Amino acid sequence: MAKELRIVRKVWMKPRGKFITLEGPEGSGKSTHARLLAARLRSAGQAVAVTREPGGTPLGEKLRRLLQHDSASEGMSAETETLLFMASRAELVRQVIAPALARGAWVVCDRFADSTTAYQGYGRGINIKTILTLNSLATGSLTPDLTILLDLTVKAGFARLHRRNQRVRAQKDRLEREALAFHERVRAGYRKLARRWPQRIKVINAARQVAAVQADIWRLTQHVLRA
Ligand SMILES: Nc1ncnc2c1ncn2[C@@H]1O[C@H](COP(=O)(O)OP(=O)(O)OP(=O)(O)O)[C@@H](O)[C@H]1O
Ligand SMILES: [Mg+2]
Numbered sequence: 421m422a423k424e425l426r427i428v429r430k431v432w433m434k435p436r437g438k439f440i441t442l443e444g445p446e447g448s449g450k451s452t453h454a455r456l457l458a459a460r461l462r463s464a465g466q467a468v469a470v471t472r473e474p475g476g477t478p479l480g481e482k483l484r485r486l487l488q489h490d491s492a493s494e495g496m497s498a499e500t501e502t503l504l505f506m507a508s509r510a511e512l513v514r515q516v517i518a519p520a521l522a523r524g525a526w527v528v529c530d531r532f533a534d535s536t537t538a539y540q541g542y543g544r545g546i547n548i549k550t551i552l553t554l555n556s557l558a559t560g561s562l563t564p565d566l567t568i569l570l571d572l573t574v575k576a577g578f579a580r581l582h583r584r585n586q587r588v589r590a591q592k593d594r595l596e597r598e599a600l601a602f603h604e605r606v607r608a609g610y611r612k613l614a615r616r617w618p619q620r621i622k623v624i625n626a627a628r629q630v631a632a633v634q635a636d637i638w639r640l641t642q643h644v645l646r647a
Contacts, residue, residue, distance in 0.1 A: 437467070437525045438644050439517065439562070441532040444570030445607045446596055447577035447584070448626045449633060453570065454530040456634050457641065461526050464645075469520040472530035474508035477515045483508040488593035498544040502551065505536050509558040518562065533559055534567060534613055534621070539595065542609025543602050566644045568637055569614050570626035574603040 440457065442450040451472070458470040475484040483504050486493050493501075509532070520527050533555040541551045581596065614621040624636045 437521045437523070437527060438565045439521060439527045439529070440641065440644065441529045441534070441564040441567045442570065443531060443534045443538070443567055443610060443621075444626060445572060445574060445577050445603060445610065447579075447581035448570035448572040449580075449630070450530050450570060452630060453568070453634060453637055454528050456630075457637055458528045460634075460638060461528070461641070467523070467525035468528060469516065469525050470528045470530070471512060471516050473512060473532055473535060474505055476512040476529075477508075480508040480511050488595070489591075493594060498540060498546055501544070502536060502540040502546055502554065505540065506554050506558040509533065509536075509555075513559050513562055518560070529564075532564060532567070534569075534610065537613060538606045538609040542612070543598070543606040564620060565647070566640060567617075567621040568640065569610055569621050569623045570633070571607070571611065571623050572626040574600060574607055576627055577603075 442454050442457075444450055454470055454472070458468045461468045473480070474487055475481045487501065487504055487508075512529075517527050517529065536555060537548060537551050540546045541548045581592070584590070585592065611623070614623045622640050624633060624640075626633055
C-alpha cells in the first residue's frame with residue numbers, strides 16, 4: 421500500500437468499514453447488483469451505505485442531472501466533463517464515503533473513479549495519467565477494497581437498457597447516446613484497468629442470469645469480509 425494512502429486511512433478512518441465499487445459499461449447491471457449486494461451485507465449483519473456516481477450528495481445529484489440530461493451540457497468539452505465528474509466525486513468521498521467507512525459501515529458505490537478513467541480517459545481520449553492524478557485529488561487517494569467489473573458486450577448492455585427505458589419510460593442520457601465505437605473503447609478500457617490492477621478489480625461475466633452474477637459477487641465480497 422502506498423505511504424500516502426496509509427496516512428489517509430490512519431487519519432480519516434479508524435475503525436474502518438470496507439469499500440466496494442461496481443463498474444462496467446451501460447446496462448451491465450451495476451445498479452441492480454449494488455442493491456442486491458447491500459441487501460445481502462445487511463442480512464449478514466453489516467451496516468451498509470449504498471451510493472452512486474455521479475451523485476450521492478445534494479451537489480453531486482445536481483451535477484448528475486447536468487451531466488446526464490441538461491441541454492446546457494450538450495457539446496461540453498471532454499475536459500469540462502472530466503472535471504464535473506471529479507467535482508461530484510470529491511464531494512461524495514468527503515460527505516458520504518469517508519464518514520461511513522469511519523463509522524465502520526461498508527460502502528457500496530455504483531460507479532467510482534474507474535468510470536472516469538474508462539469513459540473520459542479511454543472513451544474520450546483524455547490523458548490517462550492526468551485522469552489518475554485528478555482521481556487521486558478527488559478521492560484523497562481513497563481506493564476501493566474491491567471493484568467488481570461487470571463485463572458485458574455493448575450490444576447486450578444496450579438491449580437491456582432499451583428494455584429498462586421502455587418499462588420506466590426513460591430517455592437515453594447524454595453518455596448513453598454516444599456512438600457505439602465510444603462504448604466499445606470504454607469496455608476495452610475497463611478491461612485494461614482490470615489487467616493493470618488485478619488484485620483490486622475482479623472481472624465478472626455479466627451476461628449470465630442475475631442470480632449467477634450475484635453469487636460470484638458475494639463470493640468475492642466474502643474474501644474482503646475475511647481480510
Ligand atoms: N443478469 C441480467 N440479466 C438480464 N437482465 C439484467 C441482468 N442484470 C440486470 N438486468 C436488467 O438490465 C437493466 C439494466 O440493469 P442496471 O440498471 O442494473 O444496469 P446499470 O449497469 O446500472 O446501467 P446504467 O449503466 O444505465 O446505470 C435493468 O432493467 C435490469 O433489471
Ligand atoms: Mg445504473
